[in-house]
Amino acid sequence: MHGQPVAAGDAIDVEDRDEIGLVGTKYGCGVAQCGACVVHLNGEAVRSCVTKVSRAAGQKVITIEGLSDKGDHPLQKAWQEVDVPQCGYCQSGQIMAAAVLLKEKPDPTDKDIDDAMAGNLCRCGTYLRIREAIHLAADLQKKKKG
Numbered sequence: 334m335h336g337q338p339v340a341a342g343d344a345i346d347v348e349d350r351d352e353i354g355l356v357g358t359k360y361g362c363g364v365a366q367c368g369a370c371v372v373h374l375n376g377e378a379v380r381s382c383v384t385k386v387s388r389a390a391g392q393k394v395i396t397i398e399g400l401s402d403k404g405d406h407p408l409q410k411a412w413q414e415v416d417v418p419q420c421g422y423c424q425s426g427q428i429m430a431a432a433v434l435l436k437e438k439p440d441p442t443d444k445d446i447d448d449a450m451a452g453n454l455c456r457c458g459t460y461l462r463i464r465e466a467i468h469l470a471a472d473l474q475k476k477k478k479g
Contacts, residue, residue: 367426376393407470408431423454441471
């Protein structure tokens with residue numbers, strides 16, 4: 334993972350944090366209910382707390398650190414502009430889930446966003462700002478491409 338050898342029986346998030354030192358992916362519930370641990374596995378949003386490294390062997394795993402090496406992904410910019418986080422704990426999982434949504438639906442409706450983000454919990458209740466940031470990121474992506 335990220336060019337490092339890892340133990341096949343561990344969950345991806347354990348390897349990220351403990352072995353490789355990538356601390357952006359958060360451990361929330363440990364049972365795939367909160368979404369704080371979302372990473373991309375071959376472009377799909379998965380809960381890293383329950384996804385074993387052996388399942389990811391030979392596949393492309395992207396964590397929040399890999400979304401943009403400069404922190405300039407449209408979602409990261411939008412998150413900052415809208416001032417989404419309060420405590421910030423869930424934000425890496427929220428952003429990673431939103432990135433998959435925008436890849437699949439570049440111009441999402443409120444319903445698309447609500448449906449895609451329903452499994453990502455925010456203790457601070459910033460759901461309206463999350464939705465606003467996703468819409469802004471969609472606009473930023475369009476401007477970047479156009």
